[in-house]
Amino acid sequence: MRKAVDYGARPWQQTHWDARAAANFVCGGMGCGLVVAAALSGAEGVARVAPVVAGLALVASGLIAVFFEIGRPLRAVNVLFNPRTSWMSREALVAPLLVAAALAGATGRAPFLALAALLALVYAYCQGRMLAAAKGIPAWRAPLVPVLLVATGIAEGFGLWHVVAAFTGARAPWLAVAFGALLIARIVVYRRYRQGLGHALHRDAVAALDRAGRVLLWGGTLAPLALVALAAVLPGGPWLAAAGGLAAAAAGARLKATLVLRAGQNQGFAIAHLPVRGVRT
Amino acid sequence: MTRWAMVADLRRCVGCQTCTAACKHANATPPGVQWRRVLDMEVGEYPDVKRAFVPVGCQHCDDPPCMDVCPTTATKKRDDGIVTIDYDLCIGCAYCSVACPYQARFKTPRAAFAYGGEPAPHEAARHDPARIAVATKCTFCVERIDRGTAEGRTPGVDPEATPACVNACISQALAFGDLDDPSSNVSQLLRHNRHFRMHEELGTGPRFYYLWDRD
Numbered sequence: 204m205r206k207a208v209d210y211g212a213r214p215w216q217q218t219h220w221d222a223r224a225a226a227n228f229v230c231g232g233m234g235c236g237l238v239v240a241a242a243l244s245g246a247e248g249v250a251r252v253a254p255v256v257a258g259l260a261l262v263a264s265g266l267i268a269v270f271f272e273i274g275r276p277l278r279a280v281n282v283l284f285n286p287r288t289s290w291m292s293r294e295a296l297v298a299p300l301l302v303a304a305a306l307a308g309a310t311g312r313a314p315f316l317a318l319a320a321l322l323a324l325v326y327a328y329c330q331g332r333m334l335a336a337a338k339g340i341p342a343w344r345a346p347l348v349p350v351l352l353v354a355t356g357i358a359e360g361f362g363l364w365h366v367v368a369a370f371t372g373a374r375a376p377w378l379a380v381a382f383g384a385l386l387i388a389r390i391v392v393y394r395r396y397r398q399g400l401g402h403a404l405h406r407d408a409v410a411a412l413d414r415a416g417r418v419l420l421w422g423g424t425l426a427p428l429a430l431v432a433l434a435a436v437l438p439g440g441p442w443l444a445a446a447g448g449l450a451a452a453a454a455g456a457r458l459k460a461t462l463v464l465r466a467g468q469n470q471g472f473a474i475a476h477l478p479v480r481g482v483r484t
Numbered sequence: 485m486t487r488w489a490m491v492a493d494l495r496r497c498v499g500c501q502t503c504t505a506a507c508k509h510a511n512a513t514p515p516g517v518q519w520r521r522v523l524d525m526e527v528g529e530y531p532d533v534k535r536a537f538v539p540v541g542c543q544h545c546d547d548p549p550c551m552d553v554c555p556t557t558a559t560k561k562r563d564d565g566i567v568t569i570d571y572d573l574c575i576g577c578a579y580c581s582v583a584c585p586y587q588a589r590f591k592t593p594r595a596a597f598a599y600g601g602e603p604a605p606h607e608a609a610r611h612d613p614a615r616i617a618v619a620t621k622c623t624f625c626v627e628r629i630d631r632g633t634a635e636g637r638t639p640g641v642d643p644e645a646t647p648a649c650v651n652a653c654i655s656q657a658l659a660f661g662d663l664d665d666p667s668s669n670v671s672q673l674l675r676h677n678r679h680f681r682m683h684e685e686l687g688t689g690p691r692f693y694y695l696w697d698r699d
Contacts (some may be wrong), residue, residue: 212525212538219578219591274576274591274617281556281575291555291579337582338549338686469587472523475680477534478494479697 214405214471216464217340223272225463227265229456231294231330232352234261235323236360237367238305240378242320244364250373254364255309255316259302262326266298290336294329301326327356334462341403342412342466347396352459354392358385359455362427362448369445379431379444386451390424393458404468411465415458423454486564487663488624488639489691490650491670491679492539496657499524499537506652507541510625512610514596519588519622520649538694539649539658542567542588542622543682546689550580550589550619558619565691566624574618581619585683586690589621624660625649640669663691675699 237258241251270276286292301322308316331349338344361382368374397416404412430447434440499522507513507520523538544567551559551567558573559580581589595616597603603611625647632638632645639645640661650658661668670693673679677695684690 212523217582219581269577272577274578274593275574278556278573278575281558281573282577283555284573285555285557288552289555289579291553291577295555333553333579336549336553337579338688339582339585339587343582467582470585470683472525472538472540472587472682474494474525474536474538474682474694474696475684476678476694476696477527477536478695480495 212472214408214468216407217467217469220463220467221272222460222464223268225460226268228330228334228352228459228463230261230265230268232327232356232459233359233363233452233456234258234263234265235301235327236357237261237363238301238323238360239320239357240361240364242308242316243381244368244373244375244378246368246371246373246375250368250371251316252309253371254367255305255319257363257367258323258360259305262298262301290329290332294326294333297322297326297329324353324357327353330356339469340467341470342400342408342462342468345396345399345403347392347399351389351392351396354385354389355455355458358382358389359452361385362451362455365431365441365444365448366452369441372441374441376435379434382448382451383428383431386424386427389455390420393419404466405471408466408468411461415461415465419454419458423451423458427451485664487691488544488564488566488629489661489663489670489693490544490624490647491659491661491673491693491695493657493659493673493677493695494536494538495695495697496655497522497537497539498655498657500654502652502654503539503649503658506648507622510628510648511623512607512612513590513620514592515598516596517590517592517620519590519620540586540588540682541692542584542624543586543688543690543692544622544624546691547687549583549585549686549688553579553583555579562626566626566629567621568623568626569619569621571612571614571618571620576617576619578619585686585688589619591617591619593617 237254241254282295283292286296304315304322305319308319331352334343335348427447427450430443434443501522503520504518513519520541523540525536525538527534544565548567551561556573556575558570561567576591578591597607629639629645637645643651647660650660659669659673661670676699678697678699679693679695681690681693
């Protein structure tokens, strides 16, 4: 049962986009990051195909989740009609190109995998701009939101690549270094984003974001960094790195879900002046 | 050129919600959907409390964020500034709803009626399946405006060409007219009174003005 909308003047959590929309941002970003990591890993055979397919499956699952959220799914193709101004249309247009390039790249054509990585970055950027264009939600329209969504999506994807690599046996030490750098970049961007919000948010949104931010710092950054570092020197390294990757992905997913489902407070209504009584014309 | 605008005099509004009822009657909106609503705002603490009744709804912005984000082009802006929705194009993605800073858009996932699952006779007569699971909002009663102007009437002056909420207002707190006509009622009200627009800092250019003091 949907929560009734509060018609008062105070901000309230938006209810137009639910967990299905959040899943698109969570899975889409992760999937794109996985495709980028696969392209940069230089792995061959199953070690190349597995992360690409997993990445595309994540992107597709996000889109399928949204398909079940829209009111008129049989008209879903209309989503392509406004690439001139709508980031949702642009996202929808990039998706099939990404799938085609990634599948071509996974089957051995390296230039296509590079193209897929580029399209994956564009796709993640479209998702970031989608949120930022929602002027009704202060936590979404912040200027750093596109950077935050790209940074967290790519970091999550690199983390998941280590999970897949633990099963396929792929090795790319420099990718672990890049993963660590991405984790640091992600937390820096998040903190800049959070500071930039200032007092613009309702306190409920601030509290939700700060809880997710703490998880991002400890569970999604420091713990994975430690695990990746230990993976370089301890036996069972790939599994330690995989655990770190999983933690980084989970913390990033939580942050994005929080952003949509908990920190998505609108700004309510406000009047600049109270009426001056007794002087009407 | 014509630019339709709404003016709400906060000094006159008594919060009776007659405009809300008139809008529901004129547009046959389902339960829970109020294209025109009146907020009851209290500011301060006892004994220094002030109260204002604030009519809200679609602000028919000059630069509507709902139109830019719409992936289907269902949301459009007419030359006279009225923002419209093509129900046959809309996919009900609700992107416009999160983009609107005025919480003016609604989506009814399934048909809803005042007395349970079955429509009352008057609801059945006016039920429009095209408005289910898509975005809906205030239209400034565009059909009345178009029909009225085609008949040579003046919106904001002649009731037949004026939005239902304005016609219904018991205290003449709501006014409607052409901003580009210096002699229109809204132009004169804005000229002689101090006014503001809601969330103006967002740059959407709302065409819903609030009067709060005389000039």
